[in-house]
Amino acid sequence: xxxxxxxxxxxxxRLYIGNLDLRITEAALIKMFSPYGKIVSEDFxxxxxxxxxxxxxxxxxxxxxxxxxxxxxKEKMHGKLACGRPLVxxxxxxxxxxxxxxxxxxxxxxxxxxxxxxxxxxxxxxxxKIAAIxxxxxxxxxxxxxxKRQKQTDVVS
Numbered sequence: 001x002x003x004x005x006x007x008x009x010x011x012x013x014r015l016y017i018g019n020l021d022l023r024i025t026e027a028a029l030i031k032m033f034s035p036y037g038k039i040v041s042e043d044f045x046x047x048x049x050x051x052x053x054x055x056x057x058x059x060x061x062x063x064x065x066x067x068x069x070x071x072x073x074k075e076k077m078h079g080k081l082a083c084g085r086p087l088v089x090x091x092x093x094x095x096x097x098x099x100x101x102x103x104x105x106x107x108x109x110x111x112x113x114x115x116x117x118x119x120x121x122x123x124x125x126x127x128x129k130i131a132a133i134x135x136x137x138x139x140x141x142x143x144x145x146x147x148k149r150q151k152q153t154d155v156v157s
Contacts, residue, residue, distance in 0.1 A: 010063070013040075013070040014092040017135075018059040021083030026060075033062050036076060037069025059137075061092060 008034070026044040035037060043061040047053050064070040070091060078089040 011062045011093040012067040015062045015093050018088035021085050036073035038065040094151045
């Protein structure tokens with residue numbers, strides 16, 4: 001009964017890799033990350049529906065055999081340029097922690113602002129755009145991890 005929440009040993013050796021250039025293949029990704037440890041499994045996420053079906057979604061998860069290997073890979077690969085784009089590399093467990101920290105009222109307030117500013121006012125700051133993209137990614141990730149239930153309420157486009 002000692003385990004608290006969702007951070008298990010497995011998630012501590014699992015890395016989230018984001019901001020992947022769409023030209024990077026699954027094989028290339030494994031090749032980039034294999035020098036840092038034994039890769040146990042890897043999820044290269046593709047679009048499952050829509051016009052981009054089958055194309056890379058720009059992020060992946062890599063599971064190493066140990067936490068130390070994952071941390072080394074994170075340290076060496078975070079911010080490293082791949083096809084001209086800096087990689088975003090973090091522990092998958094950190095992602096969960098960040099998301100719960102981000103669910104404060106401040107962020108939801110910003111969320112509404114972003115939607116208003118997004119309607120062609122052109123005054124959206126870079127950080128607001130980044131926050132909007134992160135929120136969108138988070139909702140996409142949550143949607144893809146949920147059992148498939150048609151829920152189109154939060155799509156406003």
